[in-house]
Amino acid sequence: MELVCPAGTPASLRAAVDAGAHAVYCGFADETNARNFPGLNFSRPELAEGVAYAHARGAKVLVAINTFPRAGEQALWHRAVADAHAAGADAVILADLGLIAHAAQAHPGLRLHLSVQAAAANPDAINFYAQTFGIRRVVLPRVLSVEEIAAITREIDIETEVFVFGGLCVMAEGRCSLSSYATGLSPNMNGVCSPASHVAYAEVAGQQEARLGGFLIHRTPKGAPAPYPTLCKGCFTSDDGRGNRQTGHIFEDPASLDATQLIPALQKAGVRALKIEGRQRSRAYVAQVVRAFRAAVEAADRGEPMPEGLLAKLTEGQAATTGAYAKTWR
Amino acid sequence: MTDPRPLPPLLSRLPPPPFAPRMLGLALTALLRRIAAQKPAILSRLGPYQAARFLIDVTDGPVLLLMEPQARRITAHRRGKAPAHDAAITGRLSAFLAMLHGVEDGDALFFSGALEIAGDTSAVLALRNALDDAELDLTAELAALAGRFGAWLRSASALAARQSGYALSREEALP
Incomplete structure (x- = not known):
C-alpha cells in the first residue's frame, strides 16, 4: 500500500521523504487548500524544489487544491492547478465540481484525485466522478466502516485512499459550517477551520x-x-x-484517529493508499509518524502484527480512536 | 540521553545581576541577526507578523525575552516587568529547545500543556511554522559567532546535551 504523508513546509516535505513516504501531499500558500494557516505551505519555487527532491528519491508529490472557488474568483484556483502541473506534481487533489471539470479539460495529462472534501461516500457518486472527469483516486470520507469501504471498492474501478492517522473530522467532509458559524470563515471556502x-x-x-x-x-x-x-x-x-x-x-471527544491496527483489514478491503493527516504539524511530527507508519505498512505486507501505541503523545488530547472504521460510537 | 530536567529553581527566583539582561539581550540580538541573514525565508514566512512583538517566557529561566523580528532585536527583561507585546509563548527551556531543533512537535507540546500561548494566535503560528521550516541549529549558529572558540563550543554543547538531556543542536533530532 502507498503511504501518503503531509507536508506544510519544504522542511517537512524533506522529512517525510527521508522517513519513507511513498507520496507527499502539500498546498500553495493561499486559500486554494484546506490548511491555509499563517507561515505554512509552499511558494511556486518551493513546490518545484520539493517535487525535484521527492522525485530524486522515488517519492511522489500530490498538490491539494481542495477548497471550493468563490464565484467570480476561479482564476486563483485555475492558476493553482496550472502551476502544480507545471511544477511536475504527480497529481492534484480536488473537491469542487467546476474546478475538476476545468482541470480535466485544460490539463488532460494531469492525474486527478478526489479530495475528502468532496464527500463522495458511495459507489454512485465515485463512479460519476471517475466516468465524467477521469478521476483516478478517491480519498474516502472519515465516516465509513471498514466493511463499507470494502463494499465500495468492489463497485468502483478507481483507487481508494483512506485516512489512518491524525486529526479526526466526523462531519460529512466539506459540509461543516461550525467554523463559519463562529468566525465567518470555513475550511471549505477559506481553507481554515478555526x-x-x-x-x-x-x-x-x-x-x-x-x-x-x-x-x-x-x-x-x-x-x-x-x-x-x-x-x-x-x-x-x-x-x-x-x-x-x-x-x-457535544459533538465529539478530543481524540485523534489512529487506525494502525486496522491496516491489514483496510488492505484486505482493497484500499490502495493510506493517508496521514497533519500538514499544520511540524517536521518532528511528520518524521515520527511517517517512520512509524512505514514500518506498519511493511509489517502488514509481511503479514506480521501491527506495532502498538507508538504515537500517543502526538495525538490531539493525547487520546486516540479508530473513528468510524470500527463502529463503537457512544 | 537523559530526560531534561528544569533549570534550578533559584535561577528564576533570584534577580539577575544588574548588567546580565543587557548582555544577554545583545548576545541574542547578534544571534538573531545572523540567523535572519543566513535564513531570510524565516522572515518571508512570517509575512506581516514580522512586525509582531513576541514575549518568550522561559519559566525556569531568569528573565523574560522580547523578540522583535522586524527590528532584528531581542531584549531581556526582569520577571514581573513584562514589556508590551502582541503574543506570548510560555514553557520550560527544554520544551523551547526541543521544538526549535525539531525533536518535539509544537502542537504536541501544546496538547500536553508543556507550552502555552496567549495574545495574537496567528503571529505565534506563523513564528512556529517559520522556525520549523528553517531547521535551525543553535549550537552551529553560536559556534559560527564564536570564531576560533567555535570548535570548543560544539564539543561543550554535545557534552552538555548528553548529560542534561536538552536538545542543544539539530543533530539531536536525527534518528
Missing part, C-alpha cells in the same frame, strides 16, 4: 481558556492536555432537560 486570527487563549483563575470568535470552547486546568480550538471538539455546559447542568463534548 482560523488562528479568531482564536484567543487566556489564563483565567489558574485555568487555560480557549475562545473561538468570542465563544468559550475549552477551559482546562493549567498544564493539562488540551485539544485544538475547534467547535467540534468543544466542551460545553447545557441544561439536561431535568433542571441539571451537564458539561461534556
Whole structure:
C-alpha cells in the first residue's frame, strides 16, 4: 500500500521523504487548500524544489487544491492547478465540481484525485466522478466502516485512499459550517477551520481558556492536555432537560484517529493508499509518524502484527480512536 | 540521553545581576541577526507578523525575552516587568529547545500543556511554522559567532546535551 504523508513546509516535505513516504501531499500558500494557516505551505519555487527532491528519491508529490472557488474568483484556483502541473506534481487533489471539470479539460495529462472534501461516500457518486472527469483516486470520507469501504471498492474501478492517522473530522467532509458559524470563515471556502486570527487563549483563575470568535470552547486546568480550538471538539455546559447542568463534548471527544491496527483489514478491503493527516504539524511530527507508519505498512505486507501505541503523545488530547472504521460510537 | 530536567529553581527566583539582561539581550540580538541573514525565508514566512512583538517566557529561566523580528532585536527583561507585546509563548527551556531543533512537535507540546500561548494566535503560528521550516541549529549558529572558540563550543554543547538531556543542536533530532 502507498503511504501518503503531509507536508506544510519544504522542511517537512524533506522529512517525510527521508522517513519513507511513498507520496507527499502539500498546498500553495493561499486559500486554494484546506490548511491555509499563517507561515505554512509552499511558494511556486518551493513546490518545484520539493517535487525535484521527492522525485530524486522515488517519492511522489500530490498538490491539494481542495477548497471550493468563490464565484467570480476561479482564476486563483485555475492558476493553482496550472502551476502544480507545471511544477511536475504527480497529481492534484480536488473537491469542487467546476474546478475538476476545468482541470480535466485544460490539463488532460494531469492525474486527478478526489479530495475528502468532496464527500463522495458511495459507489454512485465515485463512479460519476471517475466516468465524467477521469478521476483516478478517491480519498474516502472519515465516516465509513471498514466493511463499507470494502463494499465500495468492489463497485468502483478507481483507487481508494483512506485516512489512518491524525486529526479526526466526523462531519460529512466539506459540509461543516461550525467554523463559519463562529468566525465567518470555513475550511471549505477559506481553507481554515478555526482560523488562528479568531482564536484567543487566556489564563483565567489558574485555568487555560480557549475562545473561538468570542465563544468559550475549552477551559482546562493549567498544564493539562488540551485539544485544538475547534467547535467540534468543544466542551460545553447545557441544561439536561431535568433542571441539571451537564458539561461534556457535544459533538465529539478530543481524540485523534489512529487506525494502525486496522491496516491489514483496510488492505484486505482493497484500499490502495493510506493517508496521514497533519500538514499544520511540524517536521518532528511528520518524521515520527511517517517512520512509524512505514514500518506498519511493511509489517502488514509481511503479514506480521501491527506495532502498538507508538504515537500517543502526538495525538490531539493525547487520546486516540479508530473513528468510524470500527463502529463503537457512544 | 537523559530526560531534561528544569533549570534550578533559584535561577528564576533570584534577580539577575544588574548588567546580565543587557548582555544577554545583545548576545541574542547578534544571534538573531545572523540567523535572519543566513535564513531570510524565516522572515518571508512570517509575512506581516514580522512586525509582531513576541514575549518568550522561559519559566525556569531568569528573565523574560522580547523578540522583535522586524527590528532584528531581542531584549531581556526582569520577571514581573513584562514589556508590551502582541503574543506570548510560555514553557520550560527544554520544551523551547526541543521544538526549535525539531525533536518535539509544537502542537504536541501544546496538547500536553508543556507550552502555552496567549495574545495574537496567528503571529505565534506563523513564528512556529517559520522556525520549523528553517531547521535551525543553535549550537552551529553560536559556534559560527564564536570564531576560533567555535570548535570548543560544539564539543561543550554535545557534552552538555548528553548529560542534561536538552536538545542543544539539530543533530539531536536525527534518528
